[in-house]
Amino acid sequence: xxxxQNNNNIENNNIDNSIPQPDxxxxxxxxxxxxxxxxxxxxxxxxxxxxxxxxxRLKMEREKKKQRFNRSVKRRRVVNxxxxxxxxxxxxxxxxxxxxxxxxxxxxxxxxxTSDLRSSDSSLIYDDQGEQIAIVxxxxxxSYTYGSLPQNVVDAFVAVEDSRFFxxxxxxxxxxxxxxxxxxxSLSFAQGGSTLTMQVIKNTYFAVDTIAEKGIDRKVQExxxxxxxxxxxxxxxxxxxxxxxxxxxxxxxxxxxxxxxxFGKDCTELNTVEAAMLAGIINAPNQNNPYYHxxxxxxxxxxxxxxxxxxxxxxxxxxxxxxxxxxxxxxxGKAEKPYGTGVTVDYQAYVDVxxxxxxxxxxxxxxxxxxxxxxxxxxxxxxxxxxxxxGNIIEFPNDYANISLVLLQNYTGLIVGLCGGRDYDxxxxxxxxxxxxxxxxxxxxxxxxxxxxxxxxxxxTNYYMEDGPMTWAGSSYLITEDxxxxxxxxxxxxxxSSYNVxxxxxxxxxxxxxxxxTIKDYMQSIGIDKSVCNGINEQYAIGxxxxxxxxxxxxxxxxxxxxxxxxxxxxxxxxxxxINSTEEPIVASPTQTQALSEGAAWLTRYMQQVNVNxxxxxSDWRPNGRLAEIKSSKYIAYGKTGTSLYDKTIRRKYKYPRxxxxxxxxxxxxxxxxxxxxxxxDTGQHIDETTYIxxxxxxxxxxGKTVRGLLEVAYETFGAPINANNKPSSVTTISHVRGLxxxxxxxxxxDPSNIVTSYILASNVTTAxxxxxxxxxxxxxxxxxxxxxxxxxxxxxxxxxxxxxxxVAEKTKDMVFRNKTYTGARGFDRSWIDGVVMxxxxxxxxxxxxxxxxxxxxxxxxxxxxxxxxxxxIYDVVGYYAYSAANLRSNSITxxxxxxxxxxxxxxxxxxxxxxxxxxxxxxxxMHFNF
Numbered sequence: 007x008x009x010x011q012n013n014n015n016i017e018n019n020n021i022d023n024s025i026p027q028p029d030x031x032x033x034x035x036x037x038x039x040x041x042x043x044x045x046x047x048x049x050x051x052x053x054x055x056x057x058x059x060x061x062x063r064l065k066m067e068r069e070k071k072k073q074r075f076n077r078s079v080k081r082r083r084v085v086n087x088x089x090x091x092x093x094x095x096x097x098x099x100x101x102x103x104x105x106x107x108x109x110x111x112x113x114x115x116x117x118x119x120t121s122d123l124r125s126s127d128s129s130l131i132y133d134d135q136g137e138q139i140a141i142v143x144x145x146x147x148x149s150y151t152y153g154s155l156p157q158n159v160v161d162a163f164v165a166v167e168d169s170r171f172f173x174x175x176x177x178x179x180x181x182x183x184x185x186x187x188x189x190x191x192s193l194s195f196a197q198g199g200s201t202l203t204m205q206v207i208k209n210t211y212f213a214v215d216t217i218a219e220k221g222i223d224r225k226v227q228e229x230x231x232x233x234x235x236x237x238x239x240x241x242x243x244x245x246x247x248x249x250x251x252x253x254x255x256x257x258x259x260x261x262x263x264x265x266x267x268x269f270g271k272d273c274t275e276l277n278t279v280e281a282a283m284l285a286g287i288i289n290a291p292n293q294n295n296p297y298y299h300x301x302x303x304x305x306x307x308x309x310x311x312x313x314x315x316x317x318x319x320x321x322x323x324x325x326x327x328x329x330x331x332x333x334x335x336x337x338x339g340k341a342e343k344p345y346g347t348g349v350t351v352d353y354q355a356y357v358d359v360x361x362x363x364x365x366x367x368x369x370x371x372x373x374x375x376x377x378x379x380x381x382x383x384x385x386x387x388x389x390x391x392x393x394x395x396x397g398n399i400i401e402f403p404n405d406y407a408n409i410s411l412v413l414l415q416n417y418t419g420l421i422v423g424l425c426g427g428r429d430y431d432x433x434x435x436x437x438x439x440x441x442x443x444x445x446x447x448x449x450x451x452x453x454x455x456x457x458x459x460x461x462x463x464x465x466x467t468n469y470y471m472e473d474g475p476m477t478w479a480g481s482s483y484l485i486t487e488d489x490x491x492x493x494x495x496x497x498x499x500x501x502x503s504s505y506n507v508x509x510x511x512x513x514x515x516x517x518x519x520x521x522x523x524t525i526k527d528y529m530q531s532i533g534i535d536k537s538v539c540n541g542i543n544e545q546y547a548i549g550x551x552x553x554x555x556x557x558x559x560x561x562x563x564x565x566x567x568x569x570x571x572x573x574x575x576x577x578x579x580x581x582x583x584x585i586n587s588t589e590e591p592i593v594a595s596p597t598q599t600q601a602l603s604e605g606a607a608w609l610t611r612y613m614q615q616v617n618v619n620x621x622x623x624x625s626d627w628r629p630n631g632r633l634a635e636i637k638s639s640k641y642i643a644y645g646k647t648g649t650s651l652y653d654k655t656i657r658r659k660y661k662y663p664r665x666x667x668x669x670x671x672x673x674x675x676x677x678x679x680x681x682x683x684x685x686x687x688d689t690g691q692h693i694d695e696t697t698y699i700x701x702x703x704x705x706x707x708x709x710g711k712t713v714r715g716l717l718e719v720a721y722e723t724f725g726a727p728i729n730a731n732n733k734p735s736s737v738t739t740i741s742h743v744r745g746l747x748x749x750x751x752x753x754x755x756x757d758p759s760n761i762v763t764s765y766i767l768a769s770n771v772t773t774a775x776x777x778x779x780x781x782x783x784x785x786x787x788x789x790x791x792x793x794x795x796x797x798x799x800x801x802x803x804x805x806x807x808x809x810x811x812x813x814v815a816e817k818t819k820d821m822v823f824r825n826k827t828y829t830g831a832r833g834f835d836r837s838w839i840d841g842v843v844m845x846x847x848x849x850x851x852x853x854x855x856x857x858x859x860x861x862x863x864x865x866x867x868x869x870x871x872x873x874x875x876x877x878x879x880i881y882d883v884v885g886y887y888a889y890s891a892a893n894l895r896s897n898s899i900t901x902x903x904x905x906x907x908x909x910x911x912x913x914x915x916x917x918x919x920x921x922x923x924x925x926x927x928x929x930x931x932x933m934h935f936n937f
Contacts, residue, residue, distance in 0.1 A: 129372040129585075131360055133353075133383045134422070140357045142372050149250040150262055150273055152242040158278045159261070161319035162285035163249060166310045168202040169317055172241055202248045203236055204228045251374065254284060255291030259373050268296070270338030278320065279328040280336060282310040296333050304333055347429050350395040355426025356383050359440045359558075360578045368582060368592060376585035381578045386723045387413055387423030390716060394425045399715060400708040402428070402685075406697045410438040410684045412561040413716055416675065416729065419562060419574030419596050422720075443535070443554035444686060445650040448504040449673045450549030452614060452646030453563035456501060458528060459512040461606035462520045464772050466764030467613065468624050469497045470745040470833040473505040475823035479544055484823075485510060488665070493819060493830020494745060496762070498624040501613045504647065506548045513547035531601040532563045532573045549648060561682035564673040567610045568644060568680055570734075571602035605736035605767045612765060614644035614674060615731070623763050626831065635710025636674065636717060641727050643717065645674030647709075650686075652698060666698035672709045677727035679720055683713050738768040745834025748772040753839070755891045760838050778892045780840045783807045788885030788899035790847075792871060799871040799903055803845045803885050811843040812863065841890030848884040848898075853877075861890070873905040880904050 131140040152160075164171050200208070207228050236244075254264030264284055265273040276284070286306035287294045296303035308329050315325040360381055364370050370377060391411055393399055402409070411425040427438035436442070459465040473492040476485050485507050492505060500508035516525060522542060529539045529546075538554055545551035555563070562576040575596040582592040616622045618633045619642070633645040650669035652662055669686035685708075687697050742749040744762045752761045753776045786804040793800065806812055815835035821828045845865055850857040860869055873879045881903045888895035 129375070129377050129379070131357055131379045131381060133381060133385055133388075134580075135385070136380070137385070139353045139381075139383065139385075142361070149260065150246070152246040154274055155246075155249070155261075156274060156276055156281065158319075159249070159273065159276055159281045159284075160245065161314055161317075162278070162281040162310055163202070163245070165313040165317045165319055166285050167205075167288075169313070171202050171245070174201065200228065203244050206244055206247050206251065207231045207235065252288050253291050254287050255295045268337055278314075278324065279307065279311070279331045279333075282314065282328065283307045283333060283336075286310045296337060300334060307333065347431075348396045348398070349429050349431045350392050351431055352392055353383065353385075353388055355391070355395065355430045355437060355439065356381070356388055356421075356424055356578065358426065358437050359421070359424065362437075362440060363578055364582070367577070368579075370582065376587075378583040378585060379579055380581040380583075382415070382418075382420035382422050382580055383578065384422045384723060386719055387716070390719045391423045391425035392430075394712060395428055395430050397428065400706075400712055403699055403703040404696050406687055407685055407699070408438055408688065410442060410557040410682075411712065411716060412439050412557045412682045413679055413720060414558075414561050414565060414576055414681075416565050416569040416678055416680055417572060417574065419565065419576045419598075420580070421558065421561075421576055421578045422679070423716075424558070438684070439557045442556055442684070443538075444556075444669050444671075444684060445551075445553060446549035446555050446560055446673075447648030447650040447669055447671050448506075448509075448548060449560060449646050449648035449671045449682075450546065450553060451501065451504065451509050451648075452610065452673055453532070453560070453567055454525070454529060454549075455509045455512055455547045456497075456613060457567065457602050457606050457610045458516045458525055460609040460767060461603060462524065462770075463512070463515045464747065464749075464766070464770050465497060465512065465515075466740065466749065466766035466770075467496075467498055467609065468742075468744070468762040468764040469747065470494050471497070471500065471508050471511055472821075472830075472833075473500065473507045474821040474830060475826075475828055476507050476510070478510075479514075491821060491828045491830050493821065494833025495831060496624040496626055496744075496833075498613060498616055498622050499626045499628060501646075502617050502622075502630050503628055509547045510544050513544050517544075528601060531599050532566050533559050533575065534563070535559075550650065557682040557684045560671070560673055560684075561680050564646075564675060564682065565680040566601050567607050567614065568675050568677065569607070570604040571600055571607035573599045573601040603736065603767070604734045608731075608734055608737055609765055609767070611644060611731065614646055615642060618643045618645045618674070623765075625759075625762070632672065632704075632707055632710045633674070635707050636714045638714075638717065638721075640721055641676050641717075642731060643674060643676060645672060645713075647672050649704075656693065660693065660695050660698075662695075662698050663701070665701045667704070668698060670699050670704065670709060672713055674713070676717065676720070677729040677731055678724065679717075679727075681713055681716060683709055685709065733765070736768055737765055738771060740764055740766060740771060740773065742773070743776060743834070743839065746776075748774045750774050750776045752776060753778075753892075755893070756839050757891075760834075776839070778836070778840050778889075778894065780811075780836060780889055780892055780894055782843070782887055782889070782894050782896045785886055785896045785899055788901060790883035790885070790901035790903050792903045792905060794906060797870060797872050798868050799849070799881075799883060800866070800868045801847050801883060801885060801901075803865045803887070805865050806843055806845070806887055808843070811837075814838065814842055840892035840894070843887050844890050846886050846888045846895070848882075850882040850884070852880045852882055861888075871903070871905055873907055875907050877907040878904050879907070 129142045130138055131142070133139050249261040251260065253259050254261070254267070258264045258267045261273045261284060264287070265271055265276060265280075268284070269276070269280055283296070283303065283306075286309065287296075287303065289306065290302075293299055294303045294306050311320070311325050311328050314320045315322060320328070360379060360383075361372060364372055364377075364379060372379065390399070391413075394409065394411055408427050409425060410427060411423075412421065413423045414421045424439040426440065427436070427442075430437075456465075472494050473487065475491060477483055478485060487506055491507070492499070492503065495503070495505065495508065497508075499505075513525070525546075526539045526542050529542065530536060534555055538552060541552040543551065546553040558576050562573065565576075566573045575598070577594060577596045580594050584591070616627065617630050618637050620627070620629060630645075630647060632647050636643045636645055648669075648671035649667045650671070651664075652666050652668050656662065657664065657666060667686075669684065671685075672683040673681065675681050685699065687693070740749055741752070741761055741763050743752050743756065744760050749764070749766075749772060751773060756776070783806060788801070788803050790799055790801045792798075815832060815837045817832055818829055819832040821830060844861040844863065845867065847860045847862070847867070847869070848857055849860070849869065849871070858869075860867065871881065883901045883903050884898045885901070886896050886898035
């Protein structure tokens with residue numbers, strides 16, 4: 007390799023031209039006499055003129071200075087090397103002798119390879135079709151050779167970072183000794199004393215603190231490898247590697263990217279003050295960033311200029327002139343612009359997640375190791391997400407609202423597209439899909455609360471519970487519902503309408519059944535941060551308090567529901583190939599866990615389908631307008647909405663309405679893909695009288711419209727979903743009386759309107775036969791009186807002792823809490839099954855045995871009672887109480903009633919002949935009229 011050579015043969019081109027350069031030959035043995043100037047003129051040569059003699063004298067003087075410099079340099083090198091060896095040995099000796107070297111160096115598996123030191127300017131990222139989409143993303147670094155860098159860049163970095171860089175052997179004894187003395191009290195060598203060579207070693211092999219932690223051990227390793235590499239790599243190459251690797255803040259690595267970021271120009275065009283600023287930033291990249299800390303950056307830049315002056319790289323006049331320049335006039339402009347610019351770099355939000363995953367999951371830094379990274383990014387989906395970022399899909403509620411959207415593949419966890427926030431212009435470090443942690447609100451019911459209840463309790467899809475006034479556990483604070491309390495509702499209604507009280511009751515039910523640790527373990531198994539899971543309490547049931555999750559985590563949680571309970575770690579990378587290396591490629595193998603049973607996942611999936619499409623088995627189900635937007639005739643869609651509101655303190659401070667939302671969310675998907683949508687505001691930032699999502703904006707249903715567009719793009723790109731939604735055998739169907747638990751089979755006399763059908767895990771079914779608990783009171787008195795004139799009988803019962811048993815319960819009920827009455831639906835009442843108590847009478851003709859049955863809602867009634875015969879008829883009139891539906895009746899009292907016969911007198915004989923027109927039918931005794 008042309009850049010790998012013996013250091014003794016390298017010309018130090020960085021040294022100012024005014025300083026004599028050392029010869030290759032060894033002049034250590036030259037005596038002082040050899041430096042004397044002599045003017046011996048041969049006899050055959052003409053005498054020199056005075057001018058020529060002066061020129062010759064000056065030339066010899068320069069040669070003399072040059073040789074002295076050479077001798078001084080070589081002496082310093084020998085002394086530095088000797089002192090370096092001594093200090094190195096003293097340091098190690100203080101740590102128990104030279105045997106420590108082996109122990110310390112054995113702690114790292116670093117194998118020095120000069121190819122590792124090359125800047126990785128060829129790391130490439132590809133989409134799902136194998137097309138290149140980026141070089142290395144937001145930290146993209148383009149390497150520049152030493153010879154192409156301006157001299158002022160070299161001077162600035164050497165002056166402030168390593169003034170003896172071109173003289174020492176990779177380890178600067180004076181510099182290190184100074185740092186050693188400063189840190190001797192703490193016995194820590196983690197900071198200070200590093201040469202450029204040592205920093206190249208650190209940035210190459212210790213960039214992510216995985217091989218050795220900061221401290222004495224790692225410093226020893228850096229020194230060892232710096233001394234070693236200095237013998238095989240040129241100084242120029244080491245400097246080149248350094249400036250192309252170093253972090254300049256703002257996620258910019260390498261001098262070219264930094265030059266573009268801060269000044270909007272190539273590094274070959276940097277002037278002195280710009281070079282000084284960049285050289286100063288690297289000492290503390292965040293603290294010295296001029297966009298955020300201009301005063302600190304200015305102070306540091308002037309310090310670099312002062313060092314450049316001290317080392318002779320610039321004059322006093324140049325120093326004063328460059329110090330007078332205002333840095334803010336050189337900057338191209340802060341990259342983080344206010345929202346609303348519409349500036350979004352294509353694919354950048356996705357690429358940033360790829361780079362983070364590469365480091366976090368695979369411990370590969372693409373800026374140091376040249377790799378080809380293949381991803382699951384689909385350009386169509388990502389372009390839609392980028393357009394959302396630019397503000398071209400929906401209109402945002404205000405300038406402060408931000409947004410995120412994620413689409414990942416079920417069963418594989420592969421992220422195919424994401425929106426990382428508004429105006430993702432390529433330099434933002436904060437990705438709202440990956441980094442942001444927000445309250446998931448009621449979407450948590452869709453991937454935590456209800457799945458857990460289906461898994462471990464007797465929850466069925468038509469289980470009824472009361473949404474009524476209730477306080478938080480251990481507190482007097484009332485759990486409120488946005489629209490008041492609904493009363494008794496089915497699980498389907500509670501899920502669709504997102505009732506908080508019902509969700510918290512489910513949480514408590516699970517805790518009583520299997521314990522809170524079970525919920526905690528489940529949340530960890532689906533990728534929620536461990537710190538979040540450790541703080542679990544019942545507010546997590548509605549996605550509030552310390553329950554925080556990123557949109558990617560929410561989409562992954564939803565994928566569990568749509569993937570038969572299988573959790574797959576969300577990821578962007580499918581394959582990593584190493585460039586210029588024999589190392590085997592890495593094929594992604596994300597963690598998979600059966601976090602939920604297939605049955606519990608299907609039951610939650612069913613609820614989400616009802617949420618979007620309807621077709622509910624619950625008579626009290628109500629449609630969700632937001633989710634209606636994503637309904638499609640092309641595929642089955644699933645979903646759950648969520649909203650997180652500001653607390654009372656913020657609402658009162660800024661006079662927000664009670665419905666003011668800080669987070670607006672939606673999760674769901676199809677049989678093949680899961681999504682998560684979030685719109686909201688940065689916690690604690692930009693809060694004023696306008697920074698909330700209003701009810702008016704919610705009414706636009708822009709969340710559903712955004713998701714519908716995403717699912718349409720997925721459908722057009724990937725086609726109809728190939729996975730099915732078949733009910734597993736572990737889920738059974740039961741018919742039961744509405745509102746009763748344990749689930750109760752209906753009696754034969756039950757009105758069908760009171761019977762519902764539920765899906766439930768077969769293992770959780772608890773059934774019972776209906777047994778009426780109704781009681782019937784005794785009848786104390788009963789009378790029956792016949793009115794011959796009116797031909798009827800009047801009966802009277804003693805009043806029933808329990809008037810409430812005489813009426814059917816209303817469909818609503820009152821719920822009283824703290825002297826306040828709330829009205830809601832009634833889910834069950836026995837009067838709907840058993841009926842009500844009726845006043846009953848049986849009237850039997852004792853002659854014929856015929857009986858007629860009558861009921862009355864009143865304790866007195868009158869019934870027609872005729873006797874068309876000539877003989878008296880005795881009737882048994884039996885009075886009692888009985889339920890209108892249930893087979894339950896009281897004692898009876900019988901009263902005999904006689905109804906007289908006709909007793910018709912014989913008609914007189916008419917002496918006149920029979921009229922041929924009018925005659926009496928002797929058979930039917932009816933008059934016939936012939937006209």
